[in-house]
Structures are given as C-alpha cells and as structure tokens.
Amino acid sequence: MTPMAWDTERTKALLLEAATSEFCTRGLAGARIDRIAAEAGVNKERIYQYFGNKNALFDAVIVAALSSLMDEVPIEGSGPEAMADYAGRLFDHHQKDATAPRLLFWEGLERGTEVVGLPKRMANCASKVNSTIAALPGVSREDAGDLLITIVSLCDAAPVLPALDGLMAGGGPDRTERRRAAVVRTVYLTAAALAAEAQEPASA
C-alpha cells in the first residue's frame, strides 16, 4: 500500500493561500507566521523551507496576487465607454474580493517604492496601457497611464477606506451602486475628454 504520499505542491499552495489571507487582513508587520501555519494546517518550519522567511513569503503572496491584478479584468471594446465599462467591472471585482486592493495598499505603505516582481508587473502594466491606447486611438502613453492610475485609485481606494464612505455618504441601501455609478461617470468623462483632445490636437 502507499501510506499517504507527500504532496509538496499542495502544501505550498495551502501555505500561500493562508499567507494571502493573513497578509491581506493584517499586513506584513501584523501577520503572524504561527497563525499562517496553523491556518494552513502545516508545520511552520515548512514556510522557511519553501519560502525562506516572512518577507519572502510576503513577496510570494504579492507576486501571486498582484502580478495578475490587471489581467483578471480585461479592457474590452473601444471608445470612452469601454474604459468606463472597464472601471465598473474592476470596481465590482474589488467589491466582491478586496484582496488585491488591500495587498496593493499594504505594499505601498510598508514597502514604499521597493517593488517586487518588477518584470512581470511592468509587462502587465504596459499591456494595460496598450489596451487603453487601442481603446482611445491617438491618446498619448502618458495620458493612458494617468487614466489607468485614476481608475485604479478610484476602484481600489473604496474597499480600503470604508470609513470615508460612511462619513461622507452615510450608508444607505444602494450606497455601493451609487458609488459605482460615480466612479464610472468620472472615468467616462475623463476618457471622453482625452479621446476628444486626441482627435483635435491643437484646438483652443
């Protein structure tokens, strides 16, 4: 008989999943190695064998969860409506699962400019910038990047700052729907302005 074969890939995946959850809710400094191991049902020594240390584990979580952030929701169609639609879908995605936005802000706060997984993430960003240029022909690379930063800022800040929403808009049943509409409208207006400007470069 084969008395239960070892499945190191499964163990790694279990660990990474538990680490993602722990880092997502508590951040790098607040996370506890023991808690991650317990949550995964794995001895914590495995963490050091597979990932190295706490920082490297955080790196692995960030790369796994964020490198594909911009791929999970594609830009479809063209014109300003396409960008607005994209923003709406990104908003919905983050509303359903705030893991990516939270990790993004944890990384920004705890790591500053020190970014891990550079090549892959740069490629993902470049790809999104290209999609934006394709959707809004004539728009400059810089303006496309700025539009994307605007979209990410609007969609990602919402789930991380629930208090701000509560203080400013005071809840209400259709609150999320209202905020979503506001984001989509803002993105549409900005994208439309960029597109219009791209078609008449030197107008007053």
Add this chain to the structure above:
Amino acid sequence: MTPMAWDTERTKALLLEAATSEFCTRGLAGARIDRIAAEAGVNKERIYQYFGNKNALFDAVIVAALSSLMDEVPIEGSGPEAMADYAGRLFDHHQKDATAPRLLFWEGLERGTEVVGLPKRMANCASKVNSTIAALPGVSREDAGDLLITIVSLCDAAPVLPALDGLMAGGGPDRTERRRAAVVRTVYLTAAALAAEAQEPASA
C-alpha cells in the same frame, strides 16, 4: 531658583509628535513603543500614563492628524473650477506632507470600519459637503459626498502608491506635475457634469 519646572504639555506634545511620525511610517502593528519614547526623548512609561496604551495612542494620533485633514485645505470660490482648484491644492498638500494620506490608509487597513473620533470627523465631513454644495448650487448631498470621495481617493492614493505611478508612467522629471494636472482635470470634468445636471434636472 526654579530647577527646571516640569512641562507635561510639552512632554505630551513631544510624544504625540514622535508617535505621529512612527505610526505614519510603520502603521499600528509595525510601530514600536520604545522607538516612540526614544524619539521623543521621554521615558515610555509616560505614554501609558498620558495615553493609556498603544491603541489609544494611535487613536490620539489619528484624531489629531485626521480630524482636521479636511480643514487644512479649504474650498474657495464657486463653480467646477473651485472644486478642481481645491483638488489641486489638496494634491499639493499631500505631496509635500504625506502624513494624512498614510494615516488615513493605515486606519482603513488596520481598523476597518471602526472609526475613532466620530463626532468631530463627521462634522468636518459635513462641513466639506456643505462647502461643495455651496460651490455647485443644486447638486445633491449624495453627489457632493461622492465628488469629495473621488477627490480624496485621487489625491491621497498617489503618495501611498508610488510604485503604481512608477509602473504606469515610469517617472520623468515633470511626473508629479503631470499627475496633478490629470487629477485636476478629472475633478473639473466631474464637477462640471454635476453642476450642469443640477441646472437641467430632467434632460435627456
């Protein structure tokens, strides 16, 4: 002679200043009580005497730094330009000193919906909403709140997510100026749309 009188207010202020800096850079979980006391040049026992514990000290820092966040930069003038100008000044303020945005996001991530200093902050928010309505006559309370959330999201996310900017727009000498212009433009367009809509309520 008076051999150096005790100045408890100064000691408190020193502690609060050091705590603000520490919490700003490291967050609640990453901050160290010993470091705060050392930075302030004060024995750490004073922290427990004056503020209670680490959490309460964080509360004090948040209330001191964030309750007035929306007051430090006023909304001046009227019309969509006034809101755009406000966004620009808020952007500049946060660019010069990222304390408020960082604390805001630390609080959002580490505290969730549990907000401290509610009455004062609610009053500040309400006041800003009122200023917005005054600047954009006819606009609804909800739309004014949403516009302010948009402004705060855009201005506060930038200094906390330097990496995003780097990945998307890749630096450059006038990078900050470009981002600022993008934010101001986006706010102007949104405010203008809200104002226009407010003046012709039932238009196609």
Add this chain to the structure above:
DNA sequence: AGAAATTACAACCACCTAGTTGGAAACTGG
C-alpha cells in the same frame, strides 16, 4: 533491499515587545 535524499514536525531558542513597578526628584499648599 539498502543508502541517500526529502518531507515532516515537535520542541527549542534568543530576542523583542507591550505593559508594570518601586522609588527618587520636583512641585504645591499650608
């Protein structure tokens, strides 16, 4: 089958951390 390598884990360790204490120095009211 047997040696070598891999995976697993309980116990362990050195250090750090928030919070406490006991008492000295400085002020205050009488």
Add this chain to the structure above:
DNA sequence: CCAGTTTCCAACTAGGTGGTTGTAATTTCT
C-alpha cells in the same frame, strides 16, 4: 519647612516572535 501630590525614570516581567534543530517517517535511486 514639611506633608502630600505629581512627574519622571531605570529596571523588570510575562508572554509573544521569527527562526532553528534534532529526529523520525517517507520516498527515490541503484
């Protein structure tokens, strides 16, 4: 000048923290 109170601090503590180690079980290679 003398209790009584407040401010201050060095030293301490109890428990947590990231990281390691010694060893046993399992798999692989030949």
